[in-house]
Amino acid sequence: MDFLEKLKKELKEIKNKNLYRERVILPEDVIDFSSNDYLGLKDDLETKKAVCENISRLSVGSGASALISGYTQVQRELEEFIAHFKKTESCLVVGSGYLANTGLLQALATEEDIIFSDQLNHASIIDGVRLSKAKKIIYRHNNMNDLEDKLKKTNCRGTKFIVTDGVFSMEGDIVNYRELKTLADRYRAVIIIDDAHSTGILGGGRGTLFHFGMEPEGNVIQVGTLSKAAGSYGAFICGSKTLIEYLINRMRTQIFSTALSPLQNFVSLVNMKKLSQEAFRREKLFRLTRFLVKKAKDAGIPIRYYGTPILTLIVEEEKKALFVRDYLLKNRLFVQAIRPPTVPKKSSRLRITISYKHTENDINLLLKCLKTALESYHG
Ligand SMILES: *Cc1c(COP(=O)(O)O)cnc(C)c1O
Numbered sequence: 001m002d003f004l005e006k007l008k009k010e011l012k013e014i015k016n017k018n019l020y021r022e023r024v025i026l027p028e029d030v031i032d033f034s035s036n037d038y039l040g041l042k043d044d045l046e047t048k049k050a051v052c053e054n055i056s057r058l059s060v061g062s063g064a065s066a067l068i069s070g071y072t073q074v075q076r077e078l079e080e081f082i083a084h085f086k087k088t089e090s091c092l093v094v095g096s097g098y099l100a101n102t103g104l105l106q107a108l109a110t111e112e113d114i115i116f117s118d119q120l121n122h123a124s125i126i127d128g129v130r131l132s133k134a135k136k137i138i139y140r141h142n143n144m145n146d147l148e149d150k151l152k153k154t155n156c157r158g159t160k161f162i163v164t165d166g167v168f169s170m171e172g173d174i175v176n177y178r179e180l181k182t183l184a185d186r187y188r189a190v191i192i193i194d195d196a197h198s199t200g201i202l203g204g205g206r207g208t209l210f211h212f213g214m215e216p217e218g219n220v221i222q223v224g225t226l227s228k229a230a231g232s233y234g235a236f237i238c239g240s241k242t243l244i245e246y247l248i249n250r251m252r253t254q255i256f257s258t259a260l261s262p263l264q265n266f267v268s269l270v271n272m273k274k275l276s277q278e279a280f281r282r283e284k285l286f287r288l289t290r291f292l293v294k295k296a297k298d299a300g301i302p303i304r305y306y307g308t309p310i311l312t313l314i315v316e317e318e319k320k321a322l323f324v325r326d327y328l329l330k331n332r333l334f335v336q337a338i339r340p341p342t343v344p345k346k347s348s349r350l351r352i353t354i355s356y357k358h359t360e361n362d363i364n365l366l367l368k369c370l371k372t373a374l375e376s377y378h379g
Pocket of ligand 1: 097098124169
Protein backbone atom coordinates (compact mmCIF):
# COMPACT_ATOMS: atom_id res chain seq x y z
CA MET A 1 0.00 0.00 0.00
CA ASP A 2 1.10 3.50 -0.79
CA PHE A 3 2.58 5.25 2.27
CA LEU A 4 0.10 8.15 2.28
CA GLU A 5 -2.84 5.80 1.67
CA LYS A 6 -1.81 3.96 4.79
CA LEU A 7 -1.82 7.18 6.81
CA LYS A 8 -5.23 8.13 5.40
CA LYS A 9 -6.65 4.77 6.41
CA GLU A 10 -5.22 5.15 9.90
CA LEU A 11 -6.73 8.65 10.21
CA LYS A 12 -10.10 7.32 9.13
CA GLU A 13 -9.96 4.70 11.86
CA ILE A 14 -9.07 7.35 14.41
CA LYS A 15 -12.13 9.35 13.30
CA ASN A 16 -14.39 6.30 13.48
CA LYS A 17 -13.36 5.75 17.08
CA ASN A 18 -14.08 9.41 17.98
CA LEU A 19 -10.40 9.82 18.76
CA TYR A 20 -9.53 12.30 16.02
CA ARG A 21 -7.77 15.43 17.23
CA GLU A 22 -7.09 18.81 15.72
CA ARG A 23 -5.61 22.04 16.89
CA VAL A 24 -7.93 24.97 17.39
CA ILE A 25 -7.27 28.67 17.68
CA LEU A 26 -9.66 29.89 20.33
CA PRO A 27 -11.41 33.16 19.45
CA GLU A 28 -10.63 36.07 21.80
CA ASP A 29 -14.07 36.09 23.41
CA VAL A 30 -14.07 32.42 24.43
CA ILE A 31 -13.52 31.75 28.15
CA ASP A 32 -10.75 29.17 28.41
CA PHE A 33 -11.22 26.47 31.05
CA SER A 34 -8.47 24.25 29.67
CA SER A 35 -5.31 26.29 29.99
CA ASN A 36 -2.60 25.51 32.54
CA ASP A 37 -2.07 29.24 33.02
CA TYR A 38 -3.40 28.89 36.58
CA LEU A 39 -2.11 32.21 37.88
CA GLY A 40 -2.87 34.35 34.84
CA LEU A 41 0.80 35.08 34.28
CA LYS A 42 1.06 34.36 30.57
CA ASP A 43 -0.64 37.66 29.69
CA ASP A 44 0.45 39.66 32.70
CA LEU A 45 0.85 43.34 31.89
CA GLU A 46 3.68 43.94 34.36
CA THR A 47 5.64 41.08 32.82
CA LYS A 48 5.09 42.52 29.36
CA LYS A 49 6.21 45.93 30.57
CA ALA A 50 9.39 44.43 32.06
CA VAL A 51 10.07 42.76 28.69
CA CYS A 52 9.65 46.09 26.88
CA GLU A 53 12.00 47.86 29.28
CA ASN A 54 14.70 45.21 28.92
CA ILE A 55 14.31 44.10 25.34
CA SER A 56 17.31 45.99 23.98
CA ARG A 57 19.70 43.97 26.17
CA LEU A 58 17.96 40.61 25.65
CA SER A 59 18.86 38.38 22.70
CA VAL A 60 15.78 36.79 21.20
CA GLY A 61 17.66 33.56 20.51
CA SER A 62 20.46 31.81 22.40
CA GLY A 63 22.43 30.79 19.32
CA ALA A 64 23.70 27.42 20.57
CA SER A 65 23.34 24.73 23.19
CA ALA A 66 24.34 25.69 26.74
CA LEU A 67 27.65 23.78 26.53
CA ILE A 68 28.70 25.45 23.28
CA SER A 69 27.93 29.15 23.78
CA GLY A 70 24.21 29.41 24.53
CA TYR A 71 24.49 29.70 28.32
CA THR A 72 23.79 33.23 29.48
CA GLN A 73 23.74 35.43 32.55
CA VAL A 74 19.93 35.52 32.61
CA GLN A 75 19.75 31.70 32.62
CA ARG A 76 22.23 31.60 35.49
CA GLU A 77 20.11 34.09 37.44
CA LEU A 78 17.00 32.03 36.73
CA GLU A 79 18.69 28.83 37.91
CA GLU A 80 19.93 30.52 41.07
CA PHE A 81 16.51 31.93 41.80
CA ILE A 82 14.79 28.57 41.35
CA ALA A 83 17.39 26.67 43.42
CA HIS A 84 16.91 29.16 46.25
CA PHE A 85 13.10 29.02 45.95
CA LYS A 86 13.08 25.21 45.96
CA LYS A 87 15.71 25.08 48.74
CA THR A 88 18.12 22.93 46.79
CA GLU A 89 21.84 23.30 46.18
CA SER A 90 21.53 23.57 42.45
CA CYS A 91 19.22 23.87 39.45
CA LEU A 92 19.44 23.19 35.73
CA VAL A 93 17.11 24.95 33.29
CA VAL A 94 16.33 23.03 30.10
CA GLY A 95 14.14 23.42 27.03
CA SER A 96 10.86 21.93 28.28
CA GLY A 97 9.33 19.54 30.76
CA TYR A 98 9.26 16.87 28.09
CA LEU A 99 12.99 17.29 27.52
CA ALA A 100 13.64 17.36 31.27
CA ASN A 101 11.93 14.04 31.98
CA THR A 102 13.16 12.14 28.94
CA GLY A 103 16.70 13.46 29.35
CA LEU A 104 16.85 12.95 33.11
CA LEU A 105 15.69 9.33 33.11
CA GLN A 106 17.87 8.44 30.15
CA ALA A 107 20.90 10.03 31.79
CA LEU A 108 20.41 8.53 35.25
CA ALA A 109 18.97 5.04 34.86
CA THR A 110 21.21 2.24 33.55
CA GLU A 111 20.78 -1.50 32.86
CA GLU A 112 21.44 -2.28 36.51
CA ASP A 113 18.74 0.04 37.78
CA ILE A 114 15.00 -0.27 38.27
CA ILE A 115 12.42 2.48 37.77
CA PHE A 116 9.17 2.24 39.75
CA SER A 117 6.66 4.40 37.91
CA ASP A 118 3.07 5.39 38.80
CA GLN A 119 0.50 4.04 36.38
CA LEU A 120 -0.80 7.54 35.61
CA ASN A 121 2.49 9.36 35.16
CA HIS A 122 2.82 11.90 32.37
CA ALA A 123 3.78 10.71 28.87
CA SER A 124 7.17 12.42 29.10
CA ILE A 125 8.02 10.17 32.07
CA ILE A 126 6.81 7.10 30.21
CA ASP A 127 9.01 8.03 27.26
CA GLY A 128 11.95 8.71 29.56
CA VAL A 129 11.57 5.26 31.09
CA ARG A 130 11.55 3.76 27.59
CA LEU A 131 14.69 5.67 26.61
CA SER A 132 16.58 4.53 29.69
CA LYS A 133 18.01 1.05 29.80
CA ALA A 134 16.55 0.34 33.22
CA LYS A 135 13.93 -2.25 34.07
CA LYS A 136 10.52 -0.68 34.64
CA ILE A 137 7.91 -1.61 37.19
CA ILE A 138 4.53 0.12 37.07
CA TYR A 139 2.66 0.45 40.35
CA ARG A 140 -1.02 1.18 40.85
CA HIS A 141 -1.95 4.83 40.84
CA ASN A 142 -0.80 6.54 44.02
CA ASN A 143 -1.09 3.20 45.81
CA MET A 144 1.67 3.01 48.40
CA ASN A 145 0.82 -0.56 49.45
CA ASP A 146 1.32 -1.74 45.90
CA LEU A 147 4.53 0.27 45.62
CA GLU A 148 5.89 -1.20 48.83
CA ASP A 149 4.97 -4.71 47.69
CA LYS A 150 6.91 -4.19 44.51
CA LEU A 151 9.89 -2.55 46.19
CA LYS A 152 10.05 -5.44 48.65
CA LYS A 153 9.93 -8.14 46.00
CA THR A 154 12.52 -6.63 43.72
CA ASN A 155 16.22 -7.29 43.92
CA CYS A 156 18.34 -4.62 42.37
CA ARG A 157 22.10 -4.39 41.91
CA GLY A 158 21.97 -0.75 40.94
CA THR A 159 19.76 2.16 41.96
CA LYS A 160 16.02 2.07 42.55
CA PHE A 161 14.18 5.12 41.25
CA ILE A 162 10.62 6.00 42.17
CA VAL A 163 9.17 8.44 39.69
CA THR A 164 5.86 10.23 40.10
CA ASP A 165 3.88 13.31 39.15
CA GLY A 166 3.39 15.67 42.11
CA VAL A 167 -0.10 16.62 40.92
CA PHE A 168 -1.40 14.18 38.31
CA SER A 169 -2.11 16.15 35.19
CA MET A 170 -5.30 14.44 34.03
CA GLU A 171 -6.74 13.58 37.49
CA GLY A 172 -5.80 16.59 39.57
CA ASP A 173 -4.95 14.49 42.63
CA ILE A 174 -1.80 14.92 44.72
CA VAL A 175 0.79 12.21 45.24
CA ASN A 176 0.89 10.69 48.69
CA TYR A 177 4.34 12.18 49.20
CA ARG A 178 4.83 11.55 52.91
CA GLU A 179 4.40 7.79 52.51
CA LEU A 180 6.31 7.72 49.27
CA LYS A 181 9.27 9.38 50.99
CA THR A 182 9.12 6.90 53.87
CA LEU A 183 9.21 4.03 51.37
CA ALA A 184 12.06 5.62 49.43
CA ASP A 185 14.08 5.89 52.63
CA ARG A 186 13.19 2.38 53.77
CA TYR A 187 14.14 0.77 50.45
CA ARG A 188 16.98 3.16 49.65
CA ALA A 189 15.40 4.56 46.52
CA VAL A 190 15.82 7.88 44.74
CA ILE A 191 12.64 9.93 44.18
CA ILE A 192 12.01 11.87 40.99
CA ILE A 193 8.98 14.09 41.47
CA ASP A 194 7.50 16.00 38.54
CA ASP A 195 6.02 19.24 39.84
CA ALA A 196 4.67 20.44 36.50
CA HIS A 197 1.25 21.22 38.01
CA SER A 198 2.41 21.89 41.59
CA THR A 199 4.89 24.65 40.84
CA GLY A 200 3.25 27.98 41.66
CA ILE A 201 0.23 26.18 43.13
CA LEU A 202 1.09 24.00 46.12
CA GLY A 203 3.25 24.75 49.14
CA GLY A 204 3.20 28.52 48.62
CA GLY A 205 4.21 27.89 45.01
CA ARG A 206 7.30 25.86 45.95
CA GLY A 207 5.70 22.56 45.04
CA THR A 208 4.58 19.24 46.43
CA LEU A 209 7.27 18.66 49.07
CA PHE A 210 6.50 21.97 50.73
CA HIS A 211 2.75 21.28 50.58
CA PHE A 212 3.47 18.36 52.93
CA GLY A 213 5.70 20.52 55.11
CA MET A 214 8.80 18.67 53.92
CA GLU A 215 12.03 19.82 52.38
CA PRO A 216 14.37 18.39 49.76
CA GLU A 217 16.94 15.79 50.75
CA GLY A 218 19.78 14.10 48.88
CA ASN A 219 17.63 11.31 47.45
CA VAL A 220 14.99 13.65 46.00
CA ILE A 221 15.05 15.20 42.52
CA GLN A 222 12.44 17.84 41.75
CA VAL A 223 11.44 18.53 38.16
CA GLY A 224 9.13 21.36 37.15
CA THR A 225 8.00 23.21 34.07
CA LEU A 226 8.02 26.95 33.44
CA SER A 227 5.18 26.64 30.95
CA LYS A 228 2.23 26.16 33.30
CA ALA A 229 1.64 28.36 36.36
CA ALA A 230 4.80 30.30 35.48
CA GLY A 231 3.19 31.28 32.18
CA SER A 232 6.46 31.06 30.22
CA TYR A 233 8.36 28.21 28.57
CA GLY A 234 11.15 25.88 29.67
CA ALA A 235 11.69 23.57 32.61
CA PHE A 236 13.99 22.95 35.56
CA ILE A 237 15.59 20.13 37.49
CA CYS A 238 16.53 20.80 41.12
CA GLY A 239 18.83 18.75 43.30
CA SER A 240 22.35 18.48 44.63
CA LYS A 241 25.37 20.14 43.00
CA THR A 242 26.71 16.72 42.06
CA LEU A 243 23.48 15.75 40.32
CA ILE A 244 23.37 18.92 38.24
CA GLU A 245 27.07 18.64 37.36
CA TYR A 246 26.44 15.08 36.20
CA LEU A 247 23.43 16.10 34.09
CA ILE A 248 25.37 18.90 32.41
CA ASN A 249 27.82 16.22 31.30
CA ARG A 250 25.44 13.40 30.52
CA MET A 251 21.92 14.58 29.73
CA ARG A 252 21.46 14.38 26.00
CA THR A 253 18.40 16.64 25.75
CA GLN A 254 20.46 19.37 27.42
CA ILE A 255 23.69 18.71 25.50
CA PHE A 256 22.24 18.38 22.01
CA SER A 257 19.44 20.93 22.09
CA THR A 258 19.76 24.70 21.80
CA ALA A 259 19.50 26.62 25.05
CA LEU A 260 16.37 28.68 25.73
CA SER A 261 16.61 32.28 24.57
CA PRO A 262 17.59 35.00 27.04
CA LEU A 263 14.22 36.58 26.24
CA GLN A 264 12.33 33.45 27.30
CA ASN A 265 14.47 32.98 30.40
CA PHE A 266 13.89 36.60 31.35
CA VAL A 267 10.12 36.05 31.18
CA SER A 268 10.53 32.94 33.33
CA LEU A 269 12.58 34.84 35.89
CA VAL A 270 10.09 37.71 36.14
CA ASN A 271 7.16 35.29 36.45
CA MET A 272 8.87 32.97 38.94
CA LYS A 273 9.51 35.99 41.14
CA LYS A 274 5.88 37.02 40.79
CA LEU A 275 4.53 33.59 41.64
CA SER A 276 6.78 33.38 44.68
CA GLN A 277 5.69 36.78 45.97
CA GLU A 278 2.10 37.24 44.86
CA ALA A 279 0.18 34.89 47.14
CA PHE A 280 -3.03 36.72 46.25
CA ARG A 281 -3.03 34.89 42.91
CA ARG A 282 -3.14 31.49 44.61
CA GLU A 283 -5.72 32.69 47.10
CA LYS A 284 -8.10 33.80 44.37
CA LEU A 285 -7.42 30.64 42.35
CA PHE A 286 -8.37 28.38 45.24
CA ARG A 287 -11.36 30.50 46.19
CA LEU A 288 -12.72 30.22 42.65
CA THR A 289 -11.98 26.50 42.57
CA ARG A 290 -13.92 25.88 45.79
CA PHE A 291 -16.72 28.10 44.47
CA LEU A 292 -17.05 25.89 41.40
CA VAL A 293 -16.89 22.68 43.41
CA LYS A 294 -19.65 23.81 45.76
CA LYS A 295 -21.92 25.09 42.97
CA ALA A 296 -21.39 21.89 40.96
CA LYS A 297 -22.34 19.80 43.96
CA ASP A 298 -25.51 21.85 44.48
CA ALA A 299 -26.34 21.35 40.79
CA GLY A 300 -25.73 17.60 40.95
CA ILE A 301 -22.79 17.64 38.52
CA PRO A 302 -20.28 14.97 39.64
CA ILE A 303 -17.05 16.97 39.50
CA ARG A 304 -14.01 15.37 41.09
CA TYR A 305 -11.90 17.63 43.28
CA TYR A 306 -8.69 16.81 45.13
CA GLY A 307 -7.57 20.20 46.41
CA THR A 308 -6.00 21.42 43.17
CA PRO A 309 -7.36 23.62 40.35
CA ILE A 310 -7.57 20.60 38.02
CA LEU A 311 -11.16 19.31 38.10
CA THR A 312 -12.55 16.41 36.13
CA LEU A 313 -15.96 15.33 34.98
CA ILE A 314 -15.71 11.73 33.87
CA VAL A 315 -18.22 10.89 31.12
CA GLU A 316 -16.52 7.63 29.97
CA GLU A 317 -17.69 7.71 26.34
CA GLU A 318 -15.57 9.62 23.83
CA LYS A 319 -18.68 10.71 21.93
CA LYS A 320 -20.25 12.20 25.01
CA ALA A 321 -17.08 14.09 25.92
CA LEU A 322 -16.99 15.58 22.42
CA PHE A 323 -20.69 16.47 22.53
CA VAL A 324 -20.26 18.39 25.78
CA ARG A 325 -17.11 20.13 24.53
CA ASP A 326 -18.84 21.24 21.33
CA TYR A 327 -21.95 22.37 23.17
CA LEU A 328 -19.86 24.50 25.53
CA LEU A 329 -17.90 26.00 22.65
CA LYS A 330 -21.13 27.15 21.02
CA ASN A 331 -21.68 29.05 24.25
CA ARG A 332 -18.22 30.66 24.12
CA LEU A 333 -16.74 28.36 26.75
CA PHE A 334 -13.83 26.03 26.15
CA VAL A 335 -13.28 22.78 28.03
CA GLN A 336 -11.18 20.21 26.20
CA ALA A 337 -12.41 16.61 25.92
CA ILE A 338 -9.59 14.36 27.09
CA ARG A 339 -9.68 10.92 25.49
CA PRO A 340 -7.44 7.86 25.13
CA PRO A 341 -4.49 7.52 24.79
CA THR A 342 -4.07 10.53 27.09
CA VAL A 343 -6.31 8.79 29.67
CA PRO A 344 -7.17 5.09 30.07
CA LYS A 345 -9.98 3.56 27.99
CA LYS A 346 -13.56 4.18 29.20
CA SER A 347 -12.45 7.21 31.19
CA SER A 348 -12.90 10.02 28.70
CA ARG A 349 -13.50 13.24 30.51
CA LEU A 350 -13.90 16.95 30.54
CA ARG A 351 -10.87 18.42 32.26
CA ILE A 352 -11.66 21.80 33.74
CA THR A 353 -8.87 24.02 34.97
CA ILE A 354 -9.45 27.17 36.96
CA SER A 355 -7.40 30.30 36.50
CA TYR A 356 -6.80 33.45 38.49
CA LYS A 357 -8.28 35.26 35.52
CA HIS A 358 -11.74 33.69 35.82
CA THR A 359 -14.68 35.31 37.59
CA GLU A 360 -17.59 33.84 39.53
CA ASN A 361 -19.80 34.79 36.59
CA ASP A 362 -17.63 32.73 34.22
CA ILE A 363 -18.03 29.76 36.53
CA ASN A 364 -21.81 30.18 36.88
CA LEU A 365 -22.11 30.26 33.11
CA LEU A 366 -19.95 27.16 32.75
CA LEU A 367 -22.05 25.17 35.21
CA LYS A 368 -25.30 26.25 33.64
CA CYS A 369 -24.11 25.16 30.18
CA LEU A 370 -22.59 21.94 31.50
CA LYS A 371 -25.88 20.94 33.08
CA THR A 372 -27.84 21.61 29.90
CA ALA A 373 -25.27 19.76 27.79
CA LEU A 374 -25.32 16.68 30.04
CA GLU A 375 -29.12 16.63 30.09
CA SER A 376 -29.48 17.00 26.34
CA TYR A 377 -27.10 14.16 25.40
CA HIS A 378 -28.86 10.99 24.31
CA GLY A 379 -26.11 8.76 22.91
C1 LIG B 1 2.97 19.40 30.93
C2 LIG B 1 3.71 18.35 31.65
C3 LIG B 1 5.02 18.04 31.29
C4 LIG B 1 5.67 18.63 30.07
O1 LIG B 1 6.10 19.93 30.29
P1 LIG B 1 6.36 20.88 29.02
O2 LIG B 1 7.18 21.98 29.58
O3 LIG B 1 5.03 21.30 28.52
O4 LIG B 1 7.10 20.06 28.01
C5 LIG B 1 5.70 17.12 32.06
N1 LIG B 1 5.12 16.52 33.11
C6 LIG B 1 3.85 16.78 33.48
C7 LIG B 1 3.26 16.09 34.67
C8 LIG B 1 3.10 17.70 32.74
O5 LIG B 1 1.83 17.95 33.09
